[in-house]
Amino acid sequence: MAEAHRSEWAYVLAATMSVTHDIDVAEECVQEAYARALTDWTANGIPHKTGAWLTTVARRLAIDQRRRRATHERLLPMLAPDDEGSSEGARGVDIVDDRLRLIFTCCHPALDLETQISLTLRFVCGLTTSEVARAFLIKESAMAARLTRAKKKIALSHIPYHVPAAKELPDRIDAVLDVVHLVFTTGHTAPSGADLVRDDLTTRALQLARMLRELLPQDPGVAGLLALILLTDSRRTTRTSSDGGLVLLSDQDRSQWDREAIDEGIGLVRESLRHRPPSRFALMAAIAAVHAEAPSFSETDWKEIVSMYELLLLTWPSPVVALNRAVAVGFAEGPLAGLAMLDELSGDPFLAHYTYYECARADFLFRIGRTNEALASYEFALELSENEVERAFIERRCRSIKAEVEAL
Amino acid sequence: MSEYLILIYQDESDPFWRDEANGEGLMKEHMAFGEKHGAALRGGNALHPTASATSVRHGIGGKVAVTDGAFVETKEALGGYYLIEAANLDEALAIAKDVPAPNGGVEVRPIMPT
Missing domain, CATH: 1.10.287 (Helix Hairpins)
Structure with a gap:
């Protein structure tokens, strides 16, 4: 029920945006449409297509408001902001294009990445401000302020509500994909908090990816x-x-x-x-x-995985990709080879504070019998991790290694 | 349509500027930029280096201090600007990407309508 409401709200908003070209105004019109639905539906019964009803009302409100503003501006020509007078309000509703345009507005590179993610969760996924705040583990008031700032920048600098020109499109699609990927990875392993996986975020990311697939097949x-x-x-x-x-x-x-x-x-x-x-x-x-096709961990085609990480390093060099390749090498050629590769990465400032890097080192050290160093590595990893499930796992590993040492 | 100011920032200490041929080449690039985007251009100028700048600062109690040099000392200093008109930020950014700015870059700011 809440889910249906969320997605319907997002659809109605996107359709209203095509009239207003302004998120704030669209939000107001959609809110007013929902308020009218409350009285209208109680009196006349719930319409067959609630989404279409809401969209029609919200868009009509938006068109009215624009007319009022246009009149106002004719009366006060000196104060009128120079706005392009578009006429697509009269055109038919094209939900697919509306939503795609809205994604490109929310994921505009002129906004910082966290803001892009916040806007996307709020206006494309239809999460409430407090739900978006929870995704970032910040206060609702802080998130509300961030969204307000973002809407202001969109309005003042005229970040357009359109699908970018062909020349810009590949870069802009990449930016959208980055946002969706970040929503997913944040949910897949929550950087902090009590749960390892944040289902709310992974579900949102999957939904967004499916939507993009539908819009850009x-x-x-x-x-x-x-x-x-x-x-x-x-x-x-x-x-x-x-x-x-x-x-x-x-x-x-x-x-x-x-x-x-x-x-x-x-x-x-x-x-x-x-x-x-x-x-x-x-x-x-x-x-x-x-991984998905391997019948078991030991039967995984690690050589294939190593070669794909190498390809990835060529096109997308990053410390995390280098770390993953080193780990894959450790499984393809043995822990000694993996450890050597990890040590080559020891100077990297990002990996120096990355829990997985320490955990991978600890695991390889343990496998080649350098138990004390393995323990030290796990203990360092423990200092780095802020996710409680991750921490519990590392503590468990430390205990079992200590027990093994004592048994000898 | 909206107006934007494109502020050009460059590192004045870069050896690039010591070679006069570079300066002439840059001038040609700006001419070419002007021809390409003439329709959108509303103005623009190059500035003398910050060594020529004088700052006027308002202090406590209405005191005004005049000092030698740029208002804010930064590695990359404002070296020139263009005033343009564009339908939206994407159009403005497309123009901004064409502004010649070796060893630096540009900042795009929407202008408050008066």
Whole structure:
């Protein structure tokens, strides 16, 4: 019910935006339409298509308001802001284009990344301000202020409400994909808090990716991102034990992975890899697909994974990709080779404070019998992690290593 | 239509500026920019380096201090500007990307309608 309301609200808003070109005004009109629905529906019964009813009312309110403003501006020509007088208010409702335009407005590179994510969750996904605030673990008032600032910048600098020109489109689609990917990764392993996975965020990201797929069916980056989300999320239920503890990939019950999501994801990976050069998300999805297809952890094709990380490093060099390659090498060629590669990365300022880097080192050190160093590495990782489930896992590892040492 | 100011920032200490040929080349680039975007241009000028700047600062109690140099000392200093008219920020940014600004970049600011 709440879910239906959320998505309907977002649709009505997007359709109203095509009249107002202003998020604030559109929000007001949509709110007024909902208020009118309350009295109208009580008196006349609930209409067959509630969304269409709300859209019609909200858009009519928006057109009225624009007419009033136009009259006002004729009377006060010196005070009139120079606004392009568009006439698409009279055109038919094109929901697909409306929503796509709104995404491009929310994910405009002139806004900072956190703001882009906030706007997208609020206006494209239809989350309330307090829900968006919870996603960022900040106070509602702080989120409200951020959204207000953003709307002000959009209005003052005239960030357009349109699908970018062909020349700009690839870059702008990439920016949108980055936002959706960030929503997903934030949900997949929450940076802090009591839960490892934030279902609310992963669900939103999947929804957004599906929507983009519907709106941009030809785009290989979109196909790649949807595949990546489906394949990674197919393991969601097996990543934590019944008591909320973290379960590593090697220990997950593969029979519980979501096969339907995996099949859909693999189909999309194939499609997105046909495009040359493959997009970043297509490569990441391909790696996830190798895991998804492996019957067990030990039967994973690690060499294939290493070569794909190498490809990824060429097109998208990042410390995290380098770390993942080193870990894959550790499984393909043994912990000594993996450790050597990790040590090559030791100077990286980002990895120096990255929990997974320390955990990977600790694991390889333990496997080659350098137990004391492994313990030290885990203890350092513990200082770095702010996610409670992650911390509990590391503490468990430390205890079991200590127990093993004492048993000898 | 809206107006935007494109502020050009560049590192004055860069050896690039010591070569006169570079300055002439840059001038040609600005001419080419002016021809390409003439329809959107409402004005623009190059500024002398910050060594020529004089700042006037209002202090406590209405005191006015005149000092030598730029108002804010930064590595990249304001070196010139264009005033343009564009339908929206995307159009303004497309023009801004064409502004020649070696060893630097530009800032785009919407102008308050009067």
